[in-house]
Amino acid sequence: MVKPSIPKGTRDFGPAVVRKRNYILQTIRNTFEMFGFQPLETPAMENLTTLNGKYGEEGDKLIFKILDNGEILGRAQQAKDSRELATLLCEKALKYDLTIPFARYVVMNQHELTFPFKRYQVQPVWRGDRPARGRYREFYQCDADVVGSTSLINEVELLKIYDTVFTQLKLDGYALRVNNRKILGGLAELVNRPDLLTDITISIDKLDKIGMDGVRKELSDRGLNADEIQIVENFISIDGSNDEKLSRLKEVLKNSPMGLKGIEELEFVLNNQLTTYASTPLIDLTLARGLNYYTGIIIEARAPEVVKIGSIGGGGRYDDLTGLFGLPGLSGVGISFGVDRIYDVLEEMQLFPTTAQQSTKVIFLYTGDENIKLAYQHITALRARGIAAELYHENAKMDKQMKYANKREIPYVAIIGDSEIQEQVVSVKNMVTGEQVKLSASDLATFDFK
Known part of the structure; x- marks a missing residue:
């Protein structure tokens, strides 16, 4: 007799849990609709060529590949290494996130869409991560994206969506962190290593997990010398209020047109006076979100510090994303909610209303x-x-x-x-x-x- 089990990193949800999850999902959906976003769904699987190379070196390793049907032994014998083996045997993969499939959808349907196109999507995604608290191999994402507009008002609206949802969920103590990929590009120019921008951002994005010593070692392993590493450390250590950080950044990046453009964008998003927030977004120069497709504002939502979970959402602007599929010049910006982590936070803080369980x-x-x-x-x-x-x-x-x-x-x-x-x-x-x-x-x- 086979003992019943499920794959690591996946979960069954009983009625009580599903109702609580639906409470979160409905709150998010209602907010998306209120802000004018339209629903969209894409297949659970994508062609592997659609996903490969879009998430950086670390992300590509976590894509769940689907073994092809039919005779595969002959093809397997032709492989020189594990990477080539995966290419020979797997043409499809489970989607890693909702953003790349969305970009693919926009390109395929560009002549039927009205731009700017505002869509939201609530579906499961899969990653070959090591399971841990708040980290699963199958989990839901709730995304909202605007494509076909360069206006920074979209960033303001997306931050307000986070604020609205977390306020309705009574999630006091949540934090919104922001940075700009152009500012990180300015940092790479500051150390005269623009070719290592991705390596630098991947390393500093791990600061919370590996500490400054770990970041120094990673930067060294990626080719930076001691002086360059010190410049990076001084840069991400800039502190103070948002205005004080912006002022200091203007001095440090005064010779970087790219960096100054990033500062200008952050200033608009933070100081536009269009709206107010229950939790004011704060500049975090260690925020990098090491995904290759971000080109402007980077956003991360974090759980209250009393709950040791960390990020519960994130996003940013990606000017070149649809260009990956042959449609250049179509700018986009989006955010994602980590529903599974939000559930764990609300459960630990006992924030689910009684009505959500009935x-x-x-x-x-x-x-x-x-x-x-x-x-x-x-x-x-x-x-x-x-x-x-x-x-x-x-x-x-x-x-x-x-x-x-x-x-x-x-x-x-x-x-x-x-x-x-x-x-x-x-x-x-x-x-x-x-x-x-x-x-x-x-x-x-x-x-x-x-």
Whole structure:
């Protein structure tokens, strides 16, 4: 007999968990819709050529490849190494994120779309990561992107989407961090190593995980000398308020047109006075998000510090993304919510409302075959009002039925026994307070099942 199991880094979700996840997803979807974004879905798998080379050296290693059908042994024998083996045997892969498939979709449908095109997408993605707390191999992303516009107002709107969602989820203490890829490009110019921009950003993006000593070692391994490493360390150590950091950056990057352009973009996004935030976005010069396609503003949302999870969302601008698929000059910017991590944060902080854990509002107890028809009439009327109601499934002792309602956390129990039939009422018990009332049919039809 095979023992039932699931792959590492994946999870089953029972009813209670699914309802809580739906609470998060619906909050995000409603916000996306409120800001004018349209829904989109793409296939679970993409051609491997669509994904390869889009996520940097580290990301490409985590793509889940799908083994081709048919005869593969002959092809396998032709491979010189593991990389070539994967190319020979795998033409498709599970999607690593939602952004690259979105870019592919835009290019394929460019003549049918109205630009700027604002889309949101809520789907699972897969990464061959090492499973850990808050890190899974199959997880959901919720993305919002605007493509076909260079306006920095889009960045402001996306930051406001984060702020709106986290405020509605009552996630006090969350943080928004911002940087600009052009500023990091200015840093690479400052050390006279623009060719190592990607290597530098990948290294400093790991600061939280490996510390400054680890970053120094990585930079050294990637080809920087001691003086260049010191310049990088001094740069990412610039502190103070947003305005103080911007002022200092203008001095440090005064000879870098690229760096100054990045500073100008950050200034607009942070000081435009278009909106306010529950948590003001802060400049973080260590924020690099080592993905090759970012070209402008970089954004990261972090969980409250009391929960040691870290990032719960991120994004940025990618001026060249659709150019990867033959459509140059179409700028885009987007953000992503890490739903699985947000769930873990809300669970640990006990922020899920009771209503997010309930489905059925009222259950009618089984009090005899002769009373089922009347009970079902009431159930049908309540469902027509949009109130979730059900009937206990079989004749059983009253105590068993009440325990069932308690385990299901159903807030109200309705009883139509012999005495209720005689009085032409329905007894309704609040399972939280213990209060019980008798309602006529008309009163039941308007009763507030909170």
